[in-house]
Amino acid sequence: MNPIIVSDVYKKYGKVQALEGVSFEVEKGEIFGIIGPDGAGKTTLFRILTTLLIPDSGEALIDGHHVVNHYKTIRNMVGYMPGRFSLYQDLSVEENLKVFATIFDTTIQENYHLIKDIYQQLEPFKTRRAGALSGGMKQKLALCCALIHKPAILFLDEPTTGVDPVSRKEFWEMLKKLRDQGITILVSTPYMDEASMCDRIALIQGGNFLKIETPTNIREQFKKILWSVQSSRMFPLLKDLRKYHIVKTSFAFGDTHHVTIDQSGEDYVSDQLTMDYLRRYLEDKGHTEIMIQPIKATIEDCFMELSH
Amino acid sequence: MIFTQKEFYHIIRDRWTMMMLVALPVLMIILFGFGITTEIKNSQFAILDLSRDVATQGIVNRLEASDYFTLEGYVTNTSQIESVFREGKIGLLVIFGQDFYEQLVRTGEAQIQLIADGTDPNTASTLVSYATSIIRGYQQELTASDQQGVPYQILPEVKLLYNPTMEGAYNTVPGVIGMILILICAMMTSVSITKEKEMGTMEVILVSPMPPLLIILSKVIPYFTISIINLTTVLLLSVFALNVPIVGSLWLLVFISLVYIIVSLALGLLISSVVEKQLVALLISAMGLILPIVMLSGLMFPVENMPIALQVVAQFIPAKWYIVAVKNVMIKGLGFSSILKEFMVLSGMGLIILTISLKKFKIRLE
Incomplete structure (x- = not known):
């Protein structure tokens, strides 16, 4: 027992x-x-x-x-x-x-x-x-x-x-x-x-x-596409990310933002293309030093995902 | 019993607690004890002299000659007694009956009546004792001057107006003991247990094999010890510094005090089992225990003079019973039979409170 x-x-x-x-x-x-x-x-x-x-x-x-x-x-x-x-x-x-x-x-x-x-x-x-x-x-x-x-x-x-x-x-x-x-x-x-x-x-x-x-x-059970995004102005970045229609969720994680991508919409083509779209969108919003990287989910990502 | 030892560490290491436990009783007894002792000089007195002979004149002259008294005047008949006191000019009235000297010579005994204003019992008792000693001095002189050596006796009969049993005079010491013991036992016990609750240590103790009774016991023993130490200091102070003697049996006094200490500790436990915060425990002890003791137990005001409603409330205050018992034993020197009732009431209260608080002691957090 x-x-x-x-x-x-x-x-x-x-x-x-x-x-x-x-x-x-x-x-x-x-x-x-x-x-x-x-x-x-x-x-x-x-x-x-x-x-x-x-x-x-x-x-x-x-x-x-x-x-x-x-x-x-x-x-x-x-x-x-x-x-x-x-x-x-x-x-x-x-x-x-x-x-x-x-x-x-x-x-x-x-x-x-x-x-x-x-x-x-x-x-x-x-x-x-x-x-x-x-x-x-x-x-x-x-x-x-x-x-x-x-x-x-x-x-x-x-x-x-x-x-x-x-x-x-x-x-x-x-x-x-x-x-x-x-x-x-x-x-x-x-x-x-x-x-x-x-x-x-x-x-x-x-x-x-x-x-x-x-x-x-x-x-491992985290199945969504997860990217970490950084730029020179982090706070406006979070707001802008949340406004972008392919971005499903966006949370601040220490010095980066973690975003999940909506794969179901017709705007999603492939990872690489979507990433380029996102970069261009952020450049248009006036962000510089943009870094976007695919990452593996942490427990916190899973928690956010599950509690949503 | 390391748990008890630990409790002692708590007390000793907290400077303020220690100060309060040791210095407060001393401070209180000194404040209350000396604060009320008023030096009496040139107090006004009056005479009702129905004999007007050589002996009465002798006593009056002596009273007047002393530093303590000044003659206000003569009263001519008994009906005036009330009104003279009402006017508040005099603190003492000396009454000689008819044929004072004749009686003294013939029977060797004569009576003198001293009536004092009991509204201020301390002054009254001082006046009476001064007057009594002056009269005794006269009596000794009279005896000495008599060739046949007949011992003359003048018996002063003392009567206090307004406050006949002289509540208050020696009341201070029993009252302060009653207050200090409640303060230390009830307040400190309840605060120390609620402190464990507040700090979260109670949580850990509860999740242990230790039975609740043992937890309580180890909390109570240190305060029990300290209250005995305090009882000793207060008694020593009152005997040697305030000259309030222990007339009756010391052991009986200690015994009834132990009963009272147990009642107080039980009260402390009761408070701590109902309350979660130290501050609340402190407030309840202060407002719910100490204030009523000061106001209602007879420490400040005689219970007999209170409105009926308050008198009824006073019956539920352990200190009231304890103070009566201490007065009977310590001041009046009476035996156990005289405090049987007080003993029964206190034991009953202790038993009830202890049972409730043990029943209420929480073995969980809610």
């Missing part, structure tokens, strides 16, 4: 429908990512799975235990790291770890091997108060605290939010190591670029799962 089984879970807060029938299963020893923007329902889902909220309808089983009826059993075996920084700011690094070890009825020594790699980076600061740590360090400490009792399943709600890119990369490396030790990890993130770090991902939007797939498959 899979460690996490969720079937048709609904949850409503007042008038806001946070989850609208979510179903998925996570396999043992897998990093499963829940990818979606803020307010998509990620935290609600995590809270239901960690027994903190009761779903309105639907069922969720953690290692075969019902999240509502057997909440005590579940609380004994999972590790949970909430989205907000939830350590004791006025306690030192070491004290925080000790407190959490005690809450889970264990000692730092007992499971030191699990957190060793992470904790070694924190060791120089072990007498520093948690509130005075950098964002990356805080998250590493929080991960240590969530791991200290050797949980079978780890729930990490946006562990990398507010963390610098280098620390984020390190953090994911740690997660992979933990997975290799057999720990099942459910992780959420609003950063699409982190999706490729997961074994499988679910794209979530407005309380609905858009798709559950491996990151590679999701990108």
Whole structure:
């Protein structure tokens, strides 16, 4: 039986429908990512799975235990790291770890091997108060605290939010190591670029799962023509692109714009010709240094496509 | 119990919390204690003398000779007593019955009545005690001068107008203890638990094998300890700095205080189980607990003088019962039987509040 089984879970807060029938299963020893923007329902889902909220309808089983009826059993075996920084700011690094070890009825020594790699980076600061740590360090400490009792399943709600890119990369490396030790990890993130770090991902939007797939498959299933477009004036470029009739969608992606092309219309002849038409159209609009390149879809492109 | 230790760290490392917990009780007892002690000089008094003999004249002269009193005048009959006080010119009236000296010589005993204006109970009690000691001085002199060595006794009978039980005088200490304990137990407990909710640490603690009861207990123990320390400092201060003695049993006083502390802690738990934010917890404790204690518990105003509606409300304030119990034990020196009712009421309140707050303690986030 899979460690996490969720079937048709609904949850409503007042008038806001946070989850609208979510179903998925996570396999043992897998990093499963829940990818979606803020307010998509990620935290609600995590809270239901960690027994903190009761779903309105639907069922969720953690290692075969019902999240509502057997909440005590579940609380004994999972590790949970909430989205907000939830350590004791006025306690030192070491004290925080000790407190959490005690809450889970264990000692730092007992499971030191699990957190060793992470904790070694924190060791120089072990007498520093948690509130005075950098964002990356805080998250590493929080991960240590969530791991200290050797949980079978780890729930990490946006562990990398507010963390610098280098620390984020390190953090994911740690997660992979933990997975290799057999720990099942459910992780959420609003950063699409982190999706490729997961074994499988679910794209979530407005309380609905858009798709559950491996990151590679999701990108490969993207069938549209996708170009990246650049010019010297990026903001007017986005407006002009959206006005052009063969361009189906156009979004800003960092320093380029990603456009998909309408292949169904009679104006579409071939890729190369259409690209030339587009270039000419943009030149007419007064753009210079125009660069158009066909690209492979990223997870974010897929997300935009699916959520449209 | 590292969890309790952790709670102590929280308290010690937050300078302001620490200051409040340690300095506030001292500050309060000193403010309330010394603030109300008014130095009395040249207070006006009147005489109703039905004997007009050598002894009454002697006492009047002595009173007048002291720094404390100035004779306002004589009152000629009892019907005038009310009106003299109404005019508010005098703070004390001394009444001698008929044949004062004769009675003193014949029976060795005579009575003197002191009536004081009880609207300001502190001044009244000071005036009465000054007058009593002056009269005692006269009595000793009289005894000493007597050849046969007959011990004369002049028994002052004290009566307070308007505030007969003298609420307020020694009220400060019991009242302040009642207030400090609520402040520390209820307010600090509720704030510290809501802080965990606000910081998100409660979320993590909930998703752990730790039973809710243990979470609560480890939160409560530090404040329990601190309130005992505070009780000790306040009692020491009141005995040695304010000269309010502990007349009755110290252990009985500690015992009833422990009951009250438990009620206060339960109140704190109740607040924190209903409220999500620190600020709200703080406001509820301040408005809902401390304000009523100050206004309604008898700390500032005697409960007996309140409108009936407020008197009814006052019955639900734990501090009111505690203050009565402390007064009975500490000031009047009465035994356990005298505070049985207060003990029962406080225990009942504690039990009810504790049950509700334990039932209301959320094992989830909603």
